[in-house]
Structures are given as C-alpha cells and as structure tokens.
Amino acid sequence: MVFVTLIIGISAVLSWFLGRYMTYIMDSSEQGTWQSYLKQFAVFNVIMFAVSFAVLAFQQYLPLNPDGKGALTADLIFNTAASFTTNTNLQHYSGEVSMSYFSQLFALMWLQFVSAATGIAVLTAIARGLGGKGFGNFYKDMMRATFYILLPVSFVVAVLLIFTGVPMTFGGTVEAHTIEGALQNIARGPAAAFIAIKQLGSNGGGFFGPNSAHPFENPNFWSNAVETMSIIIIPMSCVWMFGRLTGKMRHAAVIFGVMLLLLVMKLSFAAYFESAPAGALAGLDVQTSSNLEGKELRFGTSAAPLWAVVTTSTSNGSVNNMHDSLNPLTGLVPLTGMWLNETFGGVGVGMINMLIYILTGVFICGMMVGRTPEYLGRKVETQEMKLVLLALLVHPLCILGGTALFTIMPWGAETVHNTGAHGFTEILYEFTSSSANNGSGFEGLGDNTPAWNIATGIVMLVSRYVPIVLPLMAAGSLAAKRISPDTSGTLHTDTVLFGAVILGSIIFIGALLFMPVAVLGPVSEYMAGALK
Amino acid sequence: MKSDIIQGVKAAFITMAVCCVLYTGAVYAVGFLAKEKAEGSLIYKDGRVVGSRLIAQNFKGERYFHPRPSAVDYNAAGAGGSNLSPYSKEIRERAEKIIAENGSGLPADMVTASGSGLDPHISLDSAVFQAERVAKARNTDKNRIIAVIDEHTDSYLKIVNVLELNMALDRVE
Numbered sequence: 001m002v003f004v005t006l007i008i009g010i011s012a013v014l015s016w017f018l019g020r021y022m023t024y025i026m027d028s029s030e031q032g033t034w035q036s037y038l039k040q041f042a043v044f045n046v047i048m049f050a051v052s053f054a055v056l057a058f059q060q061y062l063p064l065n066p067d068g069k070g071a072l073t074a075d076l077i078f079n080t081a082a083s084f085t086t087n088t089n090l091q092h093y094s095g096e097v098s099m100s101y102f103s104q105l106f107a108l109m110w111l112q113f114v115s116a117a118t119g120i121a122v123l124t125a126i127a128r129g130l131g132g133k134g135f136g137n138f139y140k141d142m143m144r145a146t147f148y149i150l151l152p153v154s155f156v157v158a159v160l161l162i163f164t165g166v167p168m169t170f171g172g173t174v175e176a177h178t179i180e181g182a183l184q185n186i187a188r189g190p191a192a193a194f195i196a197i198k199q200l201g202s203n204g205g206g207f208f209g210p211n212s213a214h215p216f217e218n219p220n221f222w223s224n225a226v227e228t229m230s231i232i233i234i235p236m237s238c239v240w241m242f243g244r245l246t247g248k249m250r251h252a253a254v255i256f257g258v259m260l261l262l263l264v265m266k267l268s269f270a271a272y273f274e275s276a277p278a279g280a281l282a283g284l285d286v287q288t289s290s291n292l293e294g295k296e297l298r299f300g301t302s303a304a305p306l307w308a309v310v311t312t313s314t315s316n317g318s319v320n321n322m323h324d325s326l327n328p329l330t331g332l333v334p335l336t337g338m339w340l341n342e343t344f345g346g347v348g349v350g351m352i353n354m355l356i357y358i359l360t361g362v363f364i365c366g367m368m369v370g371r372t373p374e375y376l377g378r379k380v381e382t383q384e385m386k387l388v389l390l391a392l393l394v395h396p397l398c399i400l401g402g403t404a405l406f407t408i409m410p411w412g413a414e415t416v417h418n419t420g421a422h423g424f425t426e427i428l429y430e431f432t433s434s435s436a437n438n439g440s441g442f443e444g445l446g447d448n449t450p451a452w453n454i455a456t457g458i459v460m461l462v463s464r465y466v467p468i469v470l471p472l473m474a475a476g477s478l479a480a481k482r483i484s485p486d487t488s489g490t491l492h493t494d495t496v497l498f499g500a501v502i503l504g505s506i507i508f509i510g511a512l513l514f515m516p517v518a519v520l521g522p523v524s525e526y527m528a529g530a531l532k
Numbered sequence: 533m534k535s536d537i538i539q540g541v542k543a544a545f546i547t548m549a550v551c552c553v554l555y556t557g558a559v560y561a562v563g564f565l566a567k568e569k570a571e572g573s574l575i576y577k578d579g580r581v582v583g584s585r586l587i588a589q590n591f592k593g594e595r596y597f598h599p600r601p602s603a604v605d606y607n608a609a610g611a612g613g614s615n616l617s618p619y620s621k622e623i624r625e626r627a628e629k630i631i632a633e634n635g636s637g638l639p640a641d642m643v644t645a646s647g648s649g650l651d652p653h654i655s656l657d658s659a660v661f662q663a664e665r666v667a668k669a670r671n672t673d674k675n676r677i678i679a680v681i682d683e684h685t686d687s688y689l690k691i692v693n694v695l696e697l698n699m700a701l702d703r704v705e
Contacts, residue, residue, distance in 0.1 A: 043540045051544055097610050106552050113551040114544075139543050146547055151555060158559045165586060168563035168570040173609055176574075176581045178589045179698060180596070186584055186608040188572045193559040197551075210611045213647030215586040216572065221689060278618035278644060284627055285636035287657065292644040293623060294613045297600075297653045297691045322613035322647045422617040444615030529619035 003225075004267060004306050011229045011236060012260065018153075018233060019240025025148045026124045026141060027245060031134035034476030037125050038469065040138035045085060045118065045465075048111060053081040055107035065100035066172030067187075072098060079453035084111035086464035087119060087346060089198070089205030089317055089439035090456060092448040096187035096208045101170060108205060109194050113154075116201030116234075117145035119348025122468055123238055126352060127245035129479040130376050150201060153234075158196035160226050165219035168192040191216055199230035202346040204317030204439045212307075212320040213296055224299040224320060228307055235314045235344035238351045246376060250494035255354060258499050262343040262506070263313055266333050270305035273330040279529045291330075294322030305330060312337035315346030317439030324417070324426065324442040328526040331442075332518055335429060338436035340510045341395065346437060349464075352471050354502075358493075359388045359474070361505035365491050374490060377483040384474040391470040395435050396513045398459045402431035403517065411451035417444025421528065425521035430456065435463040575695070583695055584608075588650045591698060594669035597654065597662050599694045600641055601626065604649035614645040637661075653691040656681070670705065680704060 055062065056077045060070050072080075076092055083090045084107070095104065121141035129135045162168050167188045176184045191207040195217055198205060212218040212227055239259065243252020278291045295304050304321035311318055312334035323334055337343065342353035359375060363385055366373025373380045406412025406427050416423030426442040433440050434456040441447070447456070492498060563570030573585045583589045588599040590606045599606070603614035616622050627643035634642065639657040654662075659681045667674040684697045 039536065040539070043536045044543060047537075047540045047544050051548075094610060094612070105556055106548065109556075110548050110552050114547050117547075139539065143543065143547065147550065151551065155555065155558065159562050162559070162563050162566050162570055165569045165573050167572045168560055169572065170560075171571065174572065174574065174581055176583045176589070178583055179695075179702070180591060180593060182590065184583060184587075184589050184606065184608055186572060186574075186581075186587055187610075190556060190560065192563070192570070193556045196559075208611060208648075210613060210648040210650075213613065214611055215584075215588075215648060215650055215652055219573075219586050277640060278623060280619055280621065280623035281627055281640065281643065284624070284643075285631060285638075286627065286643055287637065287639045289640040291618050292640050292646075293616065293618050294645070294647045296646050296648060296651045297641060297655060298651070298686075298689065300689055320647070322615055324615035325613060325618055325647075327618050417615055418617045418620060422619070442615065443612070525617065525619065 001271070001302065003300060004271065004302050007225060007228050007306065008232070008263070011232045015233055015236030016240060019237035019244065022120070022149055022237055022241045023244040025144050026120070026241065028136060028140070029133060030136040030140060032136045034125070034129060034135045034472055034479070037135045037138050038472060041118065041122065044138065044142065048114060049081050049085045052084060052107040052111055053077060056080055056103055059100045059103045062100065062102045064102035064105070064170065066170070069098060069100040075450040075453035076448060079457040082457040082460050083439065084108050084205060085115060086437050086460045087115035087201070087203060087315070087349070088434065088437040088460045088464070089203045090434055090441065090460065091205050091439065092453055094209030095206060096189070101189055104194060104207060105190065109197060112197045112201050112203040112205070113146050113150055114142065116150055116197070116203060116347045117142045119346055120145040120149065120238065121348070122472060123242065123348035123351050124245065126355070126472060126475040127242045129475045131246040132479070132483070135476070150197060154196040154200055157200060157226060157230050158192045161192045161195060161223055164223035164226070166192040166195060166223060167216050188216065195227070196230070198318060199227045199316070200234055202231070202235060202314050202316045204311065206318060210322070212318050213322065215296070218299070218320055220298050221300060224303055228303070228310060231310050231314055231316045231318070232344060234347045235350045238348055239344070242351050248376065248494065254494055254496070254499045255358070255502070258503050259343045259354070261503070262340070263309070266309045266313065266337060266343070267306065270309045270330050270333040271302055273327050274305040276327055279327070291325070291327050294325030296320065308334050309337060311440060312438060313343045313345070314350060315341060315436055315438045317433065319440050322443060323429070323440055324444045328422070328522045328529065331425060332522040334440065335432055335518065335522070336511065338432045338438050339399070339514045340506055341436045342506070349437070349468060353467060355471055356388050356391050356467065357505050357510065358502055359384065360392060360509060361501045362491065364505065365501055369489065371489055374484060375478065375493070378478045378481045379484060380478070383477050387470040387474040391467045392509070394463055394466045398435040398463050399428070399431045399514070400517065402455060402459055403428045406431070406455070411449065415446040415449060415452065417446065421521055421525035425525065428517055428521050431459060434459040437464050575699070585693060585696060586652055588652045589695060591694065594665055596698045596701070597659060597666060597694050600651050600654060601630065601643070601645045602649035603645040606650065608650055611648045611650050613647045613649060652693050652695060654694055656685050656690040656692055659692045659697065666701070670701070677701070
C-alpha cells in the first residue's frame, strides 16, 4: 500500500506544477471560432488516418524492416489506423510479430504524439471558450502540445527507461544459443522512445505483444514506477490546466478531488480482490499467495492492481499484467474505469468527458430547484443539453449494442478463449475498451478477424469523435451567451456540495447503465467459481 | 478547402519530422551511454549470445534452476500470457502436472504462467525449493547452492534471476 500511495501522491503533486507549465504553454489570446477550430481538427484527423493507413499498407516496401515483416490484411490495417488515430491503441496484432520498425515509428508512434496533442488542444479550446476568450487555432495548439509538452516529457522518460534496461536499437531479432543448447530468437527494437510516449499520451499501444508486462518494455521495479506515474500525470495536469484557463481554480480542485476519490475507491477494491489466490489452485498443495497468473514478479505485489486501475481510469490501456487472468471481481474494476472514463480520463479528453457529467449534474440540479441551470455563469439550455446527452449516450450504446450483437453471433461467440461468463466478459471488455478509447484487452479473445477489426474500428471512431465534437459545439453555444450575475439561487461550482452532485451524476448515470452486464459477466463468474 | 488540406499536410510533415526523426534520433543517441542495456542486455559467452538477462529461457535439466511456466514456450519473438481465467480448469491441470513432477508445497509462482511468458525471475522461495534437486544433480552440498542463491537475490523483492543464477552455478563448478 505504501507503493500505491507514493505513486499516486507523487503524481498528484507533480501534476500541479506540470498543469501550471501546460497553462503557460497553451494559453494564448488567439482569436478563432469553434467552427473554424472544428474544421481544422477534422481535416488534420483525416490526414492522420490516411497517412498511417498508407504507411501500414506499404510496410513491406518501406525501410527499417530488418526482420522482413510482410503485408498486413486490409481489415487489420483499418483497425490499427483507426485505433491509433483515435488515441485508443487497441492492438489486434502483436508488435514484434507483425510490425516493421518503420511502421512502429512513423505510423504508430507519430500518432501517439499527435493524437494525444489533439486531445490537449481541444480541451484548451473548450476551456478558452468557456473562459470568455476566442477558441484559437487548432494547429497552433496541437503543435504547442506536441513540441513543448509531450516531446520534452517523453524525452526525459525515455532516457530514464534506457537506464533501467529498455532497449533502443535498430538491430533486428538476435539469435541466442541458450545454456542448454537450444536456440532462442529474441526480438528487440527502438522500444524506449516508443514506450515513453505510449505511457504519457494515454496511448497504451505496446511495442511488444504483452505490452509493459514484457521484460524489455518494463525491465524492473523502477521502470514500472516511472511508467505507472507516466500514465496518470498528464491527465491529472489537464484538470489544473482547465482550472487556470477558465480562471476557476477552486472549481478545478473540486473536480480533481472527485476524480481522486473515485480512483482511490477503485484502487482499494482492486488491491483487495487481487490479493486472493487464483481460484483454480484452491485445494492444491501450493503455498498461498496473491493471484500470480499473468503477473510478473519483478514489479512487486501491489503493482499489478495499481497499474490495472490507473491504465483503465485514464484511457491509457497499456498493461503490466494480463487482465484476462485477473480475479473476476478485480476484472470488474478496469471495466468500471472504462465505463466511467473520466476519473482523470485520457489526455485532454478525460476532462472533456468530465464536462459532460458536470453539465448533466448542473442540469439535474437546476431542474430540482426549478430555475435555469448555469455553468460558469452561462445559462445551460435545451440546445446544449441535447448535445451533451447525445455525447453521453454514445458510449453505452456502442458497448451494450456491440456486446449484445457479438455474443449472439458466431463471429463473436466463437472467438472467445475462456468458457462461460468469462468468455462473455472478454467480448464485453473488448467493446468497452474500444468505446472508451482505452485499448487494453482480455487478450485471450481471438480478435484479429474481419468482424472484430471492422466493428471495433467503427466503435473507436464514433466514440472518439462524437464526445469531442459535441462538447466543443456545446461550449461554442455556451460561450456565445452573456455571463449572468451571481444571485443567491446560483449553484456554486466550487463547493463540496457541487462535488457531491457530480459524484452522484457519475455514479447514477455512468455506472448504473452497466450494472446488468457487470452481473452477467464478472459477478456471475465470481458466484460460480468462488462460492463452492 | 485546398488551403486547409495543404495546412494539414504541412503540420503532419513537421510533426513527423520532429517526433519520428529528431526525437527517435536523440533517444537513440542517449542509448550509446548505456549501450549494453540499449541493445537488449545480452549476455555473451565465448563471443556468442547465450541470451538476455531480462528474458527467461527454458531450462529443463536437473542441474539447473527452472523458470516459471510460460504460455508461449519461452518464445522471445512472440511473447504472451496464458490469458486464462484464474478459475479455469486448464490452470488447475497445469498446476497438478507441475506438482506431480516437483512435489508438494510449491511456491505459487512455480505453477502460474507470467504475463509475458518471459519472466526472468523466480521467487526466492521457489529457488530455495529447487535447491535440493540442483544440489543432488550437481553432487554438491545444498548449502553451497543456497549461498549462490543468496548472492543473486534481490533483497527487497525476494526474487532471483534464473539465467544469472544458473550461469553463476556453472562458474562455481
């Protein structure tokens, strides 16, 4: 528990300073409407998709391919380009098996930078708009976020990782003659540069198949500590940046507190359930320990549940243990993290998701006392609420609809790796992860099929762009209104009461939508397995 | 519209040049300060690569300490975990097989597959458990083996690197 407290505590403290720095970088008095911002955003995202699609499609003809990786199938290329453009990094391939170094760096790593920068840029624009300034220029914001925030921090992390043992080489696979005389091919690569931005940009797509469970991606206790903090620090900083840009620091502190509270609740839950041994070993003559299936020993015992919670709270999706092998009720915690998707959330977009819940909370409160709800002094009316609720509903619609379809159809039901309720959870997790733009998986699922590639590709695109574009439009509509003066009936957004309001709207609206599937999957597996 | 696209392509080109070429180059250059690590912590013996200190390799012989089970048969060019539910009968059957081969009272890490299938470590308990078999196969005193284990134990995490331990044993003989 000391380890967990230290990691979260240090990250929270550092985020205060990084948030200040990010505000300094991102703040500008640049004019611009939300419409022009949206247009630039859309054009650039189409280019991101097209360029990465082209690089992946022609990787067999491109340089930096020492191991001669071949062509990928069209559906896998579509899925991968969609996945990295949307900052999801869901991977239906295994890096060391399928991808050339050129694809890894020029398609995937490039998108890890610019897709994360896109999230920060849009949050900045929304914050500026709500703060009463112009929305700005997307390209300026995106480049500032890339060059002055993501690049320097990534460089520092990459250097730290090299010194813990993460490889950074363009030499290909090396053939080892083992002590007992067998041959072992060891895949390597320019991993350190890749992993730094993978962690920092809430990307999560690993260089190697098992992600940060692989000893080359995460060689020891210290690399694990650095990588865990890298997951959460920029999402935390984004909340402070939002506060500074809108000039409402106390409001930001309330939001930060609510997010932290939910994070700590999930952490305690996961750490507790994962300390139980793997159920399959019950009654066997084995020393008792926490569940070690799918875990690496070098990170220590609390490192796996900590990572599992943090990575799914932030839409990162990297893993340092196999989520498929988590105890059933522990597995429910990552799912919950992705259902809510804003207990810090992704870089930039986590705070945007939170705004959706805040506006919903404000609206419900306004209805209860019978006056027009306000947020940051501006009236929240029908127009904004339509946009916000639509953005809110896309997520459950994609998850529940997709899961239902793939559970009854052979193209889904036949791809599961485990039987019964756990197999259902594999399907549920895959759609949840795609829709949350998370990218982690219950990796037993045989997901590199045309059906899975196309379905999750579409879900990722829809669930990325709808909850960015609609809140941007809502902010544009709010920003056009006059600021109404405070009265005695105004709901203040910087109080503990307001914190309780958003906590309530998150739990009642966000979590309860998913209660039935939680019972069908992880809970019934637990009931069937543990209550013998 | 045309000018929008040109602006976007320009931005893509600039970000790609900086993030993919300059950044990667700079990190690669730093790698030369820790060349051995940057190349994958490879271990050489008589000029040949025998493995990486970070990557588990399979040891089957009685004379050597065995690593944790691997769901991918220690394939370091296609790593992965078992992805089995902790309640699955496959895990139980694997554990029963390992118990039948090694005896009862095993530490749990000896019967569970790691996440990568390449976990280079075993727990200290597991090393001590295997010490008797190794000592017998090497015709030596168990305490001498334990002494080598102690030298290679991470005292905070209570884990031992299997490849380094086995190479140290060979050197001692």
